[in-house]
Structures are given as structure tokens and as C-alpha cells.
Amino acid sequence: MNSRFPISLHILTLLHDANGEVVSSDYLAGSININPVLVRKEIINLRKNGFVDSKEGKGGGSFLAKNAADINLGEVYKAVKTSNVLGKNKNEPNPNCPIGMQINQHLDGLRIDAENSLIHSLAKQTLADFASKFR
Amino acid sequence: MNSRFPISLHILTLLHDANGEVVSSDYLAGSININPVLVRKEIINLRKNGFVDSKEGKGGGSFLAKNAADINLGEVYKAVKTSNVLGKNKNEPNPNCPIGMQINQHLDGLRIDAENSLIHSLAKQTLADFASKFR
DNA sequence: AAAACTGTAATAAAATACATTACAATTAAG
DNA sequence: CTTAATTGTAATGTATTTTATTACAGTTTT
Numbered sequence: 001m002n003s004r005f006p007i008s009l010h011i012l013t014l015l016h017d018a019n020g021e022v023v024s025s026d027y028l029a030g031s032i033n034i035n036p037v038l039v040r041k042e043i044i045n046l047r048k049n050g051f052v053d054s055k056e057g058k059g060g061g062s063f064l065a066k067n068a069a070d071i072n073l074g075e076v077y078k079a080v081k082t083s084n085v086l087g088k089n090k091n092e093p094n095p096n097c098p099i100g101m102q103i104n105q106h107l108d109g110l111r112i113d114a115e116n117s118l119i120h121s122l123a124k125q126t127l128a129d130f131a132s133k134f135r
Numbered sequence: 136m137n138s139r140f141p142i143s144l145h146i147l148t149l150l151h152d153a154n155g156e157v158v159s160s161d162y163l164a165g166s167i168n169i170n171p172v173l174v175r176k177e178i179i180n181l182r183k184n185g186f187v188d189s190k191e192g193k194g195g196g197s198f199l200a201k202n203a204a205d206i207n208l209g210e211v212y213k214a215v216k217t218s219n220v221l222g223k224n225k226n227e228p229n230p231n232c233p234i235g236m237q238i239n240q241h242l243d244g245l246r247i248d249a250e251n252s253l254i255h256s257l258a259k260q261t262l263a264d265f266a267s268k269f270r
Numbered sequence: 271a272a273a274a275c276t277g278t279a280a281t282a283a284a285a286t287a288c289a290t291t292a293c294a295a296t297t298a299a300g
Numbered sequence: 301c302t303t304a305a306t307t308g309t310a311a312t313g314t315a316t317t318t319t320a321t322t323a324c325a326g327t328t329t330t
Binding site: 002003034035037038055056057058059060 | 317318319320321322326327328329330
Binding site for chain 2: 285286287288289290291295296297298299
């Protein structure tokens with residue numbers, strides 16, 4: 001598992017806190033404690049998903065592109081998710097085994113349900129809700 | 136993300152299918168298409184959790200130690216889970232940043248809820264239910 | 271023109287996951 | 301009582317994924 005979700009949410013929370021002011025990738029990276037290049041890559045994704053926008057050049061940086069109340073954490077999860085929640089074996093199971101030949105379709109069923117529950121749980125909170133927990 | 140959940144569930148399904156007969160790690164590995172040593176390691180964990188038992192020596196192998204109707208998939212998940220569902224950054228966020236200093240506790244809150252939903256979703260099915268989908 | 275940024279590619283390092291080899295210990299069966 | 305089949309386990313190697321680093325072109329502000 002990578003740490004894209006915590007990183008993205010950390011970025012969004014900092015941007016929310018900045019109240020519309022642009023924030024540099026160096027500042028974000030300093031709070032998260034990771035390399036600024038990773039932050040910029042993650043911001044590309046957040047931008048692609050319409051959560052943030054950025055300004056190039058001196059004094060540039062990123063800022064929220066939507067109201068924090070209109071970003072729910074389920075959407076954030078969907079925007080960053082790469083791997084399967086339940087894990088996935090990349091070796092094909094034995095097609096000559098009656099169990100092996102069918103298991104992937106049944107595992108997929110489980111995964112879809114599990115992922116929906118997880119997203120549903122996250123979607124109960126917006127970025128505004130999450131940010132309001134900080135004091 | 137590793138593939139311990141699919142591997143464990145595959146093992147359990149095969150053992151269920153074997154109707155109490157012992158099944159060798161070589162046979163299990165052949166259906167899953169992974170190395171038998173990995174299967175044996177995974178079986179150690181399944182045994183530790185009371186799901187299976189094994190017999191050493193010639194003609195040995197593993198078998199279910201509980202009724203398949205008494206193993207729910209949420210328990211299986213809990214038995215194999217290693218990583219955090221939402222991912223976790225192992226670098227400590229900046230303790231001098233008001234957001235950085237508090238974010239982990241709030242991420243933990245999210246993770247607990249998300250993980251509970253996921254486990255709850257899996258717990259709707261027992262191994263018997265899962266195995267009954269194969270035909 | 272200089273400075274402070276973003277965007278992006280390329281490469282390296284570190285961490286994790288999986289595979290393989292090897293062999294001792296156990297058990298069954300002739 | 302020897303052989304064969306199996307588990308248990310350690311040690312090591314390989315592949316994959318994740319993160320970090322370096323470098324620099326392009327953009328914008330001052």
C-alpha cells in the first residue's frame with residue numbers, strides 16, 4: 001500500500017487552511033515531510049480531479065478549486081486509489097482446477113462490495129468536516 | 136498491497152472442497168499458482184487463527200479445523216491484514232505545523248471507521264457461503 | 271535580469287513481496 | 301528399518317513497488 005491517500009488529504013487540508021491563498025509545493029512537502037516532487041505529482045492528480053488548481057511562476061502554488069464542503073472523502077479516495085483493497089494475486093490461478101478456474105470472479109465480487117462499503121464510509125465526511133476537527 | 140487475503144481464501148476454499156481430507160501444500164500451491172513455501176507460511180497463520188490444522192509426514196497436509204459456516208470472511212481478513220486500508224505515510228509529519236502535528240490522529244479515526252465498514256461487509260459471508268458460489 | 275516557483279523526466283535508493291533452494295524432522299508404508 | 305512423501309523453517313535471491321533525489325526547462329513576479 002502506498003501513502004497517496006494520506007498525502008492527498010494532508011495537501012487538501014493544508015489548502016483549506018490557507019483560505020484561498022496559494023501554497024507552494026515546498027511548504028506542503030515540509031508539513032507532510034516528503035519530497036516536493038512527490039507533492040507536485042500528487043497535485044497533478046488532484047487537479048485532474050478538479051479538487052485544486054495551481055499557479056506557475058514566482059509566488060505560485062496551489063489552492064482549492066472547489067468549496068471544501070463539496071469534496072467528500074470518498075471522492076478523494078477514488079481519485080487516488082490504485083491497488084485492490086483486498087489484494088490481488090497477479091499469477092493466474094490454475095485453469096485446470098475447478099476452484100482455481102472460478103475464484104477470481106468470486107474474489108472480484110467480494111472486492112466490489114468491500115470497496116463500496118469503504119467508500120461509503122469515507123463519503124460520510126467532507127473535507128470541511130475533516131478540517132474542522134483540527135484546532 | 137500483498138495477496139495474502141486471496142491466497143488464504145483460496146486455501147480455505149480448497150480445504151472446504153476437500154471435505155475433511157488432508158490436502159498437501161504442493162497441491163494447494165498448484166491451484167493458486169504460487170510457491171509451496173508461501174502456502175506453508177500462510178497455513179501457519181491460518182492455523183494460529185484456528186481455521187485449519189495440519190498433519191506432518193507422508194500423506195500429511197492441511198484440513199479445516201472449524202465448520203465452514205463458522206468462519207466468516209471478516210475474520211479471515213483480520214487474520215491476514217498487515218497494511219492500513221487507507222495507506223500510511225511512515226515519515227512523521229512536521230510537528231511544528233499545526234496541521235501536520237494533528238493529522239495522524241484524524242487519519243487514524245478515518246482508518247478505523249473505514250476498516251470496520253470493510254470488515255462488516257466481508258463478515259456478511261461465511262466460508263460456506265463463499266464456497267457455495269462455485270459450481 | 272533575477273528570483274521563486276511549477277512541470278517533468280530520469281535515475282537511484284529503499285522497502286516490500288515473492289520465489290527458490292536446501293535440509294532437518296516427521297510420519298506412513300512396504 | 302528403510303524409503304518416500306510430506307511439513308516446518310531458514311537463508312538467500314529476484315522482482316516489484318514506492319519513495320527520494322537531481323536536474324533543468326518553462327512561467328511569472330518584482
